[in-house]
Amino acid sequence: MTEQSDLFGAPPQPLRGRHYVRPRGYAGTPGRGPAGAACRTCRHLARVECAKTYLKCGLARERWTGGRASDVLAGSPACQFWEAPS
Numbered sequence: 001m002t003e004q005s006d007l008f009g010a011p012p013q014p015l016r017g018r019h020y021v022r023p024r025g026y027a028g029t030p031g032r033g034p035a036g037a038a039c040r041t042c043r044h045l046a047r048v049e050c051a052k053t054y055l056k057c058g059l060a061r062e063r064w065t066g067g068r069a070s071d072v073l074a075g076s077p078a079c080q081f082w083e084a085p086s
């Protein structure tokens with residue numbers, strides 16, 4: 001059996017790193033919110049405090065898991081559901 005190679009004969013590169021986890025914690029699509037806004041300035045950002053503090057999106061609460069797949073990044077560009085703190 002032959003190993004596939006790319007157009008130039010080099011072995012194909014993996015698309016993601018070994019430890020990549022597909023993010024599923026965002027309520028919407030990051031980057032579709034107001035320009036310059038981020039999750040850290042959104043009223044829906046929730047801080048779940050256990051041994052550490054985990055950042056989650058309150059609008060995606062039904063998708064929260066105990067793992068990092070449902071975490072959000074504070075610096076992530078805002079999604080279309082971003083709202084200013086009240």
Ligand code: SF4
Nearest residue numbers: 027039042057078079
């Ligand atoms: S911008 Fe707000 S609503 Fe959107 S994913 Fe971040 S915390 Fe959730």
